[in-house]
Amino acid sequence: MSFETTRVTARYRQNLRSNLGGRLIGAVLFLCAFVTVVTTVGIVVILFIEGLSFFAEVSPIEFFTGTKWTPLFTSKGFGVLPLISGTVLIGLGAACVALPLGTLTAIYLSEYATPRIRSVMKPLVEVLSGIPTVVYGYFALTFISPFIKEYLYPEAGPYMAISAIVVVGIMIVPIVASISDDALRAVPRELREAAYGVGASKLEVNTRVVFPAALSGVIASYILAISRAIGETMAVTVAAGARPNLTANPFEAVQTMTAYIVSVSLGDTPHGTIEFKTIFAVGLTLFFMTLVMNIISSRITKRFREVYD
Amino acid sequence: MRSANDPPTSQSRLVLSEYQTNNVLRHLKGRLFYLLCLLGSLVGILLLVTLLNDIRQDGFHYMSKHFFTNFPSRKPEIAGFHGAIMGTLWVMGIVAITSFPIGVGAALYLEEYAIKNKLTSLIQTNISNLAGVPSIVFGILGLQLFVRGTIGYGPAICIGEQCGFGRSVISGALTLTLLILPIVIVASQEAIKAVPPSIREASYGVGATRWQTVSSHVLPQAMPGIMTGMILALSRAIGETAPIIMIGALTFVAFRPEGPLDPFTAMPIQVLNWISRPQAAFHELAATGIVVLLITLLTMNAIAVLIRIRLGQSGAR
Numbered sequence A: 001m002s003f004e005t006t007r008v009t010a011r012y013r014q015n016l017r018s019n020l021g022g023r024l025i026g027a028v029l030f031l032c033a034f035v036t037v038v039t040t041v042g043i044v045v046i047l048f049i050e051g052l053s054f055f056a057e058v059s060p061i062e063f064f065t066g067t068k069w070t071p072l073f074t075s076k077g078f079g080v081l082p083l084i085s086g087t088v089l090i091g092l093g094a095a096c097v098a099l100p101l102g103t104l105t106a107i108y109l110s111e112y113a114t115p116r117i118r119s120v121m122k123p124l125v126e127v128l129s130g131i132p133t134v135v136y137g138y139f140a141l142t143f144i145s146p147f148i149k150e151y152l153y154p155e156a157g158p159y160m161a162i163s164a165i166v167v168v169g170i171m172i173v174p175i176v177a178s179i180s181d182d183a184l185r186a187v188p189r190e191l192r193e194a195a196y197g198v199g200a201s202k203l204e205v206n207t208r209v210v211f212p213a214a215l216s217g218v219i220a221s222y223i224l225a226i227s228r229a230i231g232e233t234m235a236v237t238v239a240a241g242a243r244p245n246l247t248a249n250p251f252e253a254v255q256t257m258t259a260y261i262v263s264v265s266l267g268d269t270p271h272g273t274i275e276f277k278t279i280f281a282v283g284l285t286l287f288f289m290t291l292v293m294n295i296i297s298s299r300i301t302k303r304f305r306e307v308y309d
Numbered sequence B: 001m002r003s004a005n006d007p008p009t010s011q012s013r014l015v016l017s018e019y020q021t022n023n024v025l026r027h028l029k030g031r032l033f034y035l036l037c038l039l040g041s042l043v044g045i046l047l048l049v050t051l052l053n054d055i056r057q058d059g060f061h062y063m064s065k066h067f068f069t070n071f072p073s074r075k076p077e078i079a080g081f082h083g084a085i086m087g088t089l090w091v092m093g094i095v096a097i098t099s100f101p102i103g104v105g106a107a108l109y110l111e112e113y114a115i116k117n118k119l120t121s122l123i124q125t126n127i128s129n130l131a132g133v134p135s136i137v138f139g140i141l142g143l144q145l146f147v148r149g150t151i152g153y154g155p156a157i158c159i160g161e162q163c164g165f166g167r168s169v170i171s172g173a174l175t176l177t178l179l180i181l182p183i184v185i186v187a188s189q190e191a192i193k194a195v196p197p198s199i200r201e202a203s204y205g206v207g208a209t210r211w212q213t214v215s216s217h218v219l220p221q222a223m224p225g226i227m228t229g230m231i232l233a234l235s236r237a238i239g240e241t242a243p244i245i246m247i248g249a250l251t252f253v254a255f256r257p258e259g260p261l262d263p264f265t266a267m268p269i270q271v272l273n274w275i276s277r278p279q280a281a282f283h284e285l286a287a288t289g290i291v292v293l294l295i296t297l298l299t300m301n302a303i304a305v306l307i308r309i310r311l312g313q314s315g316a317r
Helices: A002-055 A060-065 A081-112 A115-130 A133-151 A161-186 A189-197 A202-213 A215-231 A234-239 A257-266 A274-303 B010-058 B065-069 B082-113 B118-130 B135-147 B169-193 B197-205 B210-239 B242-246 B267-275 B280-314
Strands: none
Touching (some): A002 B118, A002 B135, A081 A257, A202 B010, A257 A274, A257 B242, A274 B118, B082 B210, B135 B169, B169 B210, B169 B242, B210 B267
C-alpha cells in the first residue's frame, strides 16, 4: 500500500513538474500575444502625452478650426484644417478611383472569370498592393504628373494632388477587390439559382441579388480602403507636394497629415519644441480618424454579415 | 380551345415581339456589363504594366557593378546603393529574428492555449485594429520608445549618456517588427488552424502534453504556411519607408552599419532621397534603386510560393 502511494506521489510530482513547465510555456506564449496589446497602449499613451502637452500651449479650438498651418514659420499658425483638407481630398479622390474599379474587379473575379483566368488575375491585382509606396511616388512624379501637365492641365506645378490620387487609388484597389470578392463568393449558390429559376438574366442576378446580398462586406471593404488611403504616406509625400493648402482643386499641390509628419522628421526641428510636438497632435488626429473608420468597417462586417447555413 | 398549331393572334404576336426586343436589350445590357467589369479589372493591371515599363526604361542606365559597391555621391555616375543594401540587410535580419518567435508564439497562444474569454477576444480584436494603424504612426511610436527610450512622461531609459537606442539599426528593426507582427500572427494563425484536429487528438491520445503536441506535431505541419506568411510580411517591411524615416534613418550615408547600434539608411530611403532631387540623373538612379528593390521583393515572393508548393504537398493541406 505504501509502495503504491509513493509511486503515485512520484508520478504526481513528475506530472506536476511537467505541468509547471507547460504553464511556463503558456505564460511565455501569452506574453508574445500581449506584445500587441502593449503596442497599442504604447501608441495611445505616447500620442496622448505629447499631444496633450501640445494642446496645453495651443488651444484645441485654434487647432481644429484654424485655416493657417505654418508651425515652422516665424508667424506661427496652428490650424490643422489645411492638412485635413489635403488628406480628405486625397482620400476621397482615391476612393473615386478605387471603389468603382475595385467593385468591378470583384464582380468580374467572382461572377464572370473562369477558374483559370481567376487564378492568374487575382494574384496580378494583388501585386498592386505589394509594391512599395515610394515606388508609386516615383511613378506619380515622373510619369503621371508630367502626363497631366502635358495633356490635361498645363498650368499645374510639378506637384499636384491628382497624380497622388491616381496612384493611391490604384494601390487600394486590391483591398476593395479582395474583400468584396470574398463577400460576393460567400453569397450562397441557392440565391443565384432561385433568381435564375424565375427567369432573371445574369446581369439581373448579379446586380439585384448577389451584390445587395454582399453589400455589407462590400461597404466594409470601401471604408477599410479609404482608411488605408488616408494613412498613406510616401506616395503623397513625393507627388502631392509640401504646401499646406486649403483647396478642393486636385491640380494644386497639397500637403496631407502624413506628409507633414514626414517633412518635420526629415528636417532638423529640435525635439521638445512646440514645432516638434505638432507631429504628435497631427499623429493623434490621424490615428483617431483611421481608428474610427477601421472600427466602423469591422462592426459592419460583424453585425451585418448574413449567415447562410 | 386553341391548339399550338394555330397562328398567334395579333395581340399575342405583339406581346411576343415586345418580349423579344426586351430580351435582346437584356442580353445587350448583360454583355455591356460584362465588358465593363472586364475593363475595370484590367485598368489596375494595365497601370501596373505601365509602371513597370516606366521603371524599366529609366532603371538600367546606372545598373553596373559600381552601383552595388559604391556609396551615394553628389556625382550620379559614381553614386551607389551599397550603404542602403547593407542597411536593409541588417534591419531585415533583426526583424526576422524578432518577429518570427514573437509572432508564432502569439499565434500558438491564441490558437492552442487561450481559453475563449474576454481577454482573448480583446487581443484578437486588437491585432486586427493594429493592422489598420497607418505605418507612420508606428514610426512615431518607434521614435519615442526605441530611439529616445521614453514614453514622453517620466524618465527615459538611459545607459550612461545614451538614452534609448538612438537613430540606429535596432530602433528601425524593432519598429518594423511591431509593424509586421499583426501580419505574421494572422498568417501563422491561419496556418495553425489548417492543421486537422485529428493530429492533435492522436497526439493527446498517446499521452503527449500540450507543448509536446504543439511543438512536434502542430508546428511542423503548420510551418510551410507560417514561412509563407513570414516572407510576405518581411517583403512588406522591406518596402516600408515612412516609419524608418520617422525613427531617423539617414538619407545620406557614406558608410555601412557594422552593428545594431550604428546609424543606417535603407533601400526605400535612399530611393526617396534620389527622387527628391531635381536633376533627371538622380531620378534614373532612383529608378535603378527601385529595380533592385522590386527584384528583391519578386525573389522573396517566388520563394514564398515555392515553399508553399514544395512543403505544402507533404503537409496537411
